[in-house]
Amino acid sequence: DVKVTQSSRYLVKRTGEKVFLECVQDMDHENMFWYRQDPGLGLRLIYFSYDVKMKEKGDIPEGYSVSREKKERFSLILESASTNQTSMYLCASSLRQGYVTNEKLFFGSGTQLSVL
Amino acid sequence: DQQVKQNSPSLSVQEGRISILNCDYTNSMFDYFLWYKKYPAEGPTFLISISSIKDKNEDGRFTVFLNKSAKHLSLHIVPSQPGDSAVYFCAASEEGGSEKLVFGKGTKLTVNP
Numbered sequence: 463d464v465k466v467t468q469s470s471r472y473l474v475k476r477t478g479e480k481v482f483l484e485c486v487q488d489m490d491h492e493n494m495f496w497y498r499q500d501p502g503l504g505l506r507l508i509y510f511s512y513d514v515k516m517k518e519k520g521d522i523p524e525g526y527s528v529s530r531e532k533k534e535r536f537s538l539i540l541e542s543a544s545t546n547q548t549s550m551y552l553c554a555s556s557l558r559q560g561y562v563t564n565e566k567l568f569f570g571s572g573t574q575l576s577v578l
Numbered sequence: 579d580q581q582v583k584q585n586s587p588s589l590s591v592q593e594g595r596i597s598i599l600n601c602d603y604t605n606s607m608f609d610y611f612l613w614y615k616k617y618p619a620e621g622p623t624f625l626i627s628i629s630s631i632k633d634k635n636e637d638g639r640f641t642v643f644l645n646k647s648a649k650h651l652s653l654h655i656v657p658s659q660p661g662d663s664a665v666y667f668c669a670a671s672e673e674g675g676s677e678k679l680v681f682g683k684g685t686k687l688t689v690n691p
Contacts (some may be wrong), residue, residue, distance in 0.1 A: 504683035552621050565610055565671045569621030
């Protein structure tokens, strides 16, 4: 089974802090994603990466950046945390076969981030 | 503009009865649809999917129906069990495979014993 591991289940940070959320997957998937989930808003894509050192903006990239230095690891960075970034953050990965992506995503358990 | 809509934020059903969760979409380029299930404090897990070349896909107690002309899909759970209580997300992707899935806002299903 694919395992997607997020480094923290709960994080509490202060406004203005730089925050790193780490995600590791163990199935050699090409694609990795960062979503946030908020009540009433569902899952919204922040950034995704389809290869090492490659990244693409999702629907809500403002205030975030990402890093993918190794295939198995995808980091989400909040450069200067703000209270409106309090949310559940979900990392996911998926397989890519040639030019076709398998849409079946495997998610981590999530990181609940609170920014005070 | 929301491309994938789940208009019912919540649904309550008695154990043993059928649960029907609905999803509408606006983008005619979507050709692959998935349902994910999410328990509190866990990540979503894949439940079932359907390609636009089909109108029905069944997996045990779970069946997804697709009506392309109406741009509507539904997930049927029969019989419903208390362990099915979770948030269900509908998702869609465009023709040719896409790195980007578009999710609905989710429907919280409660199955009462």
